Amino acid sequence: MDLMKPFWAWLTVVIGTSLMSLIGTWVVIKKSRYLK
Amino acid sequence: MQFLEVPKPSLASGIWATIAVALMLLFSLWIGMLGRRRWATFDEYMVGQRTLGPIVTGCAVAAAYLSGWAFCGSAGVVYAVGWAGMWFAGVWTLVGIMPCVWFTALKTRELSRAYGATTLPELLGRRFDSKLVQTVISVVLLIFLFMYSIGQLKAAGGVWYVATGWNPLACLLVAVLVTWLYMMLGGYTSTQWALGFQGAVIGAVGTILAIAAIVKIGGAVGLNERLAAENPALISLIRPDLPKVGATQLFSSYVGIVATAFLFFSMAIGFPHNVSRFLGMRELTKRDYAIMCFFVWLIAGVPIMLDCAWNGAVARALYGPQLLKIEPWKGDLANPMLSWAVGGIPLLAAYTAGLFAAALSTLSAMVFIMAGNVTRDLLKLWRPQTSDRTAILLLRILLGVFLFFPFLYTFYRPPALLAIFMGQAAIALGSIFLWVTVGSYYWKRATKWGVVAACIYGTVVVLWGAKMIAAGKLGMGTLFWLSWIGCGICYFVGSLLTKPPREEVLAKAFPQT
Numbered sequence: 001m002d003l004m005k006p007f008w009a010w011l012t013v014v015i016g017t018s019l020m021s022l023i024g025t026w027v028v029i030k031k032s033r034y035l036k
Numbered sequence: 037m038q039f040l041e042v043p044k045p046s047l048a049s050g051i052w053a054t055i056a057v058a059l060m061l062l063f064s065l066w067i068g069m070l071g072r073r074r075w076a077t078f079d080e081y082m083v084g085q086r087t088l089g090p091i092v093t094g095c096a097v098a099a100a101y102l103s104g105w106a107f108c109g110s111a112g113v114v115y116a117v118g119w120a121g122m123w124f125a126g127v128w129t130l131v132g133i134m135p136c137v138w139f140t141a142l143k144t145r146e147l148s149r150a151y152g153a154t155t156l157p158e159l160l161g162r163r164f165d166s167k168l169v170q171t172v173i174s175v176v177l178l179i180f181l182f183m184y185s186i187g188q189l190k191a192a193g194g195v196w197y198v199a200t201g202w203n204p205l206a207c208l209l210v211a212v213l214v215t216w217l218y219m220m221l222g223g224y225t226s227t228q229w230a231l232g233f234q235g236a237v238i239g240a241v242g243t244i245l246a247i248a249a250i251v252k253i254g255g256a257v258g259l260n261e262r263l264a265a266e267n268p269a270l271i272s273l274i275r276p277d278l279p280k281v282g283a284t285q286l287f288s289s290y291v292g293i294v295a296t297a298f299l300f301f302s303m304a305i306g307f308p309h310n311v312s313r314f315l316g317m318r319e320l321t322k323r324d325y326a327i328m329c330f331f332v333w334l335i336a337g338v339p340i341m342l343d344c345a346w347n348g349a350v351a352r353a354l355y356g357p358q359l360l361k362i363e364p365w366k367g368d369l370a371n372p373m374l375s376w377a378v379g380g381i382p383l384l385a386a387y388t389a390g391l392f393a394a395a396l397s398t399l400s401a402m403v404f405i406m407a408g409n410v411t412r413d414l415l416k417l418w419r420p421q422t423s424d425r426t427a428i429l430l431l432r433i434l435l436g437v438f439l440f441f442p443f444l445y446t447f448y449r450p451p452a453l454l455a456i457f458m459g460q461a462a463i464a465l466g467s468i469f470l471w472v473t474v475g476s477y478y479w480k481r482a483t484k485w486g487v488v489a490a491c492i493y494g495t496v497v498v499l500w501g502a503k504m505i506a507a508g509k510l511g512m513g514t515l516f517w518l519s520w521i522g523c524g525i526c527y528f529v530g531s532l533l534t535k536p537p538r539e540e541v542l543a544k545a546f547p548q549t
Contacts, residue, residue: 003264006119006271007256010127010345017130021337024138025329029322034142036321 037266039356042369043376045201052385053199057207060237060389061214064230064396068218071225078416078424081223081431082154082408084316086145088225090324092232093141094331096401097313099235101133101304101336104191104395107238107343111374112367113287114348116360117278118263118270120287123296126344131297132304133336137329139305143477144314150544154315155405156308156473157413163476164484165541167417174413176468176491177308180498181402184461185438186445188399192392193446194365195372199388205447211392212443215400219439220432224316227404231313234393235335241390242339245371248378249350250342259346262353270352283459285511292513299516303462306469309401347374399442407434460502460515467519468494471527479531480546486531490523497522 029035075081088096110125144159153159157177161170192211193204218226253259263270269277278288285292304310320328351359351370354377359369375387411431415422471490476482497519504510536542 003260003271004256006122006273006345007260009273010119010122013127014341017128017134017341018333018337021130021134021329021333024134025326028138028142029325032142032325034146034320035325036319 037262037356039358040354040377042355042358042362042373045197045199046381049376049381049384050200050202052381053196053388054207056385056389057196057211057392060234060393061211063233064393065214065218067233068222068226068230071222071227071229072218074225075223078412078427079152079154081428082412083148084223084225084228086149086316087318088228088316089318090320090328091331092229093313093317094328095233095235095239095335096228096231097137097235097310098133098332098335099231099238099393099397100309100313100401101136101307101398102235102238102340102394103398104188104391106340107242107391107394108191108195108368108371110340110344111348111351111371112369114345115352115370116348116367117275117284117287118267118272118352119345119349120272120275121348122345123293124283124286125348126300126340128297128300129340129344130333130337132300132302133310133332134329135301136304136307136310137332139474140311140477141314141317141328142320142325144311145317145319147477147545148315150547155408155412156312156315157409158417159315160472160476160487161413161417163537163541163545164482164487165537166484169484169487170413170417172488172491173472174409176464176495178406178409179495180461180464181308181406182438182441183458184465185399185402185406186442187458188395188402189442189446191368192395194368195388195391198365198369198372199384208443208446211396212439215396216436216439219400219404219435224404227400228313228316231397231401234397235331237393238390238397239335239339241386241393242343245375245379245383245387245390246339246342246346248383249347249374252378253350253353259349259353263349266352266356270349279508281508281511282505283512285513289511289513291517292511295513295516298520299463299466302466302470302520304466305474306466307462308405308465308469308473309398311469311473312401312405343371347371350374351377399439403435403438406438407431410434459512460498460505463501463512463516463519464494464498467498467516467523470520471524475527477545480542481531481536482527483531483534483536485534486527486529489526489530493526494519494523 113125114121148159151162157170157173196204278284280289348370351374376384411427501515
């Protein structure tokens with residue numbers, strides 16, 4: 001039994017979604033015409 | 037295995053919890069009262085002067101999104117089933133709330149200004165040049181927000197009882213009255229500022245509790261060793277041994293687990309109390325926007341991603357299955373008992389205040405929308421000669437009425453079916469309003485009939501599904517897919533078969549063409 005498997009799954013989602021947040025925000029800032 | 041003894045409330049825990057909740061309410065009142073002179077007309081009462089900055093808006097969005105369930109019930113799910121519960125408990129929080137900011141923040145502000153709208157139904161009604169759209173959306177919101185709001189204070193009342201041993205009647209009544217006072221006097225601006233403060237409390241307490249829990253248990257190895265020793269299923273990422281119908285489908289089958297990610301995505305965007313936070317936002321610079329996104333990530337992301345997996349699991353490792361036997365709270369005791377175990381009475385008191393902040397913030401955001409639905413979207417729409425004074429008076433009364441219903445629910449528990457409806461309300465709001473809001477912001481070809489079809493289909497299928505789930509004939513994940521896909525089909529097919537609004541109306545939403 002791999003005791004660390006759920007932890008790695010959790011960490012992958014946390015890092016993945018945080019990176020997604022960063023990249024998505026950057027894309028909106030670059031593309032949006034509503035920002036001054 | 038040896039587990040911690042479940043602590044009992046004492047005079048000290050009661051006094052600390054009272055002080056913490058009182059301080060939170062006093063600060064909310066003080067901050068809320070600052071907005072009481074910031075409006076002169078009904079429009080300003082509804083949406084302020086559209087001058088709110090990125091930090092208060094970011095904190096307010098996070099606070100509106102994080103309900104009592106996110107701060108209490110989610111840990112209970114993981115406590116009951118182990119790591120597999122994290123999929124439903126909020127590990128996808130950023131998959132929902134960040135797209136909500138990306139897709140709706142700037143568009144909501146621009147469109148509401150362009151159309152002179154002060155509520156989401158009014159904005160969409162004018163986008164489609166249709167009173168029918170505004171009316172249908174208002175009625176759908178009233179139905180599902182009412183269901184969703186009913187249980188908001190339940191967790192706060194339960195934790196209050198656990199921390200103090202005292203009946204929560206007086207405490208909840210004071211909390212509701214304080215909330216009504218600043219909402220009634222200051223309207224949207226006061227509500228938004230109080231939400232911003234409550235968001236900061238939630239973020240701070242949630243992060244401290246989660247980090248303290250991880251340290252206490254000795255990290256992932258220490259935690260999982262203890263869980264596996266009690267029951268190896270607690271460290272599984274999926275629990276096929278649990279029923280594949282009802283709520284457990286969300287962690288017992290892949291149909292359910294995949295649904296959780298899409299549920300969070302559509303729910304955060306579809307919640308009108310999230311999207312409405314952008315109505316009163318000022319024009320942002322690129323730097324402002326980055327700051328707002330950072331605060332949303334900090335409050336609605338960090339503590340919830342920690343809480344969703346760790347808190348419930350650490351509570352299980354510390355207390356074993358004992359809490360499941362304590363009626364009527366069961367797994368909902370995971371977070372309060374965890375805070376007691378890792379930080380003693382001071383952290384329990386801070387957690388109690390944080391939970392009140394989470395419950396009151398979501399409740400107040402929803403209540404303001406419901407009261408606005410009746411006054412602005414129904415009364416003012418169909419009887420425009422109603423004076424501002426009458427509308428504001430009615431809105432103030434309705435704020436009290438809608439705040440008071442959840443308070444009553446906490447003491448006079450209605451049939452269990454209503455509690456099940458509450459969970460499905462999130463599915464309905466997400467399934468319907470992902471298409472109706474975001475679709476209509478970005479798809480020029482959308483029509484009012486597509487909107488109406490999605491609203492009717494989503495309402496009917498979710499009310500039917502709630503009964504089927506209660507009868508043990510349907511899984512919650514399956515209902516989500518039925519609702520989400522069906523609403524999308526109705527929206528697109530209904531739109532493609534009918535005529536879009538006039539060009540001059542569309543030009544405001546799509547100015548480049």
